[in-house]
Amino acid sequence: MEFSNVYEDAKRAEAYSKLEFPGTYYLAYRDLPEIIHTHVKGRKAIDFGCGTGRSTRFLKRFGFSVVGVDIAQDMVKKARELDPEGDYRVIREADFRQFARGAFDLVLSVFTFDNVPTMERKVQNFKGLGILLKDSGRLVSVVSSPEIYTHEWASFSTKDFPENKHAKSGDNVRIVQTDIEDKRPVVDVLWTDKSYREAFKKAGLKVVRTYKPWAKESEPYKWVNETWIAPWVIYVLKKCNKLEFVNNAVEAPIKRN
Numbered sequence: 001m002e003f004s005n006v007y008e009d010a011k012r013a014e015a016y017s018k019l020e021f022p023g024t025y026y027l028a029y030r031d032l033p034e035i036i037h038t039h040v041k042g043r044k045a046i047d048f049g050c051g052t053g054r055s056t057r058f059l060k061r062f063g064f065s066v067v068g069v070d071i072a073q074d075m076v077k078k079a080r081e082l083d084p085e086g087d088y089r090v091i092r093e094a095d096f097r098q099f100a101r102g103a104f105d106l107v108l109s110v111f112t113f114d115n116v117p118t119m120e121r122k123v124q125n126f127k128g129l130g131i132l133l134k135d136s137g138r139l140v141s142v143v144s145s146p147e148i149y150t151h152e153w154a155s156f157s158t159k160d161f162p163e164n165k166h167a168k169s170g171d172n173v174r175i176v177q178t179d180i181e182d183k184r185p186v187v188d189v190l191w192t193d194k195s196y197r198e199a200f201k202k203a204g205l206k207v208v209r210t211y212k213p214w215a216k217e218s219e220p221y222k223w224v225n226e227t228w229i230a231p232w233v234i235y236v237l238k239k240c241n242k243l244e245f246v247n248n249a250v251e252a253p254i255k256r257n
C-alpha cells in the first residue's frame, strides 16, 4: 500500500489543533522536561514535524527559542493561528538548507517519524537533522512503540485493524485517535527498535539513552494497557564523532556490484 501523509488534510488539521495532552498523549510528554533538562545544554531548538504546534508551544513554555517545521501546509496554518508570534515554516521533504549547520542545541521530533515511510527517507531526515545539531546538541525523538498498534489505549483504538498484528517493520498500520472529532483512522508506518537503530547508524547518529514511559496507577487517567506496556519510545541521540562514523561504515560496508 502506497503511503501518504494523513496530516496533509484541513479537516484533520482542524481536529488535531484542539488536542492538548489527554490520556496516552500525556505519557509522551510527561517526562520530556526532565529528559531535556538532563541531556540538553542551551535553548535553541527546532521542532521537526511541529504539526499544529503543540510540541513547539510546549518547548517555548520551557524557555526555548523554537522554529517549528512541517511538510503539511494545513497543519502549519493552524499552528500559526494558535501562536501568531511563533515561527512556523513549511518545508519540503528532508530539505533543511534554510538553516545553518550546527545551529541548534535541540532537535525535537514528537511522533513525526511514525509518518515517515521507508528506511531511505528516515535516514535522509535523520542525517539532515543531525547536520543542524551543534556538536553538543541532542536529537530527542518520540515515536510509537510497535505495541501501540495491537492494543487498546486511553486515547487510541486499534481493535478494528486485526491485520496490524501481522505488520512487519516498514508496513502501514492503522489506528484511531479517540480524543479528537476526526475518527478516520490515521495511517502510520510500523518501525521496530531494531530498524530505528539501523537508521540512526546509517545517519551517523548514536543513541545516548532510550526511555519508555509507563503510566502510574496514581495518575488521573483511565489507563487501559499503559501501566504495563509503554505506548511510546523516546530516543535521545547525538552525532557520532568521526571515529565512530568510520567504525559504523566498517561494520556495515557499502555494497558494490
Ligand SMILES: C[S@@+](CC[C@H](N)C(=O)[O-])C[C@H]1O[C@@H](n2cnc3c(N)ncnc32)[C@H](O)[C@@H]1O
Pocket: 005, 007, 008, 048, 049, 050, 051, 052, 053, 054, 055, 069, 070, 071, 072, 075, 093, 094, 109, 110, 111, 112, 115, 116, 125
Ligand atoms: C502526529 S503529528 C505530531 C505533531 C506534533 N509534533 C505534536 O506532537 O503535536 C505528526 C506531524 O509530522 C509531520 N510530518 C510527517 N512527515 C514529515 C516530514 N518528512 N517532514 C516534516 N514533517 C513531517 C506531519 O505532517 C504531522 O504534522
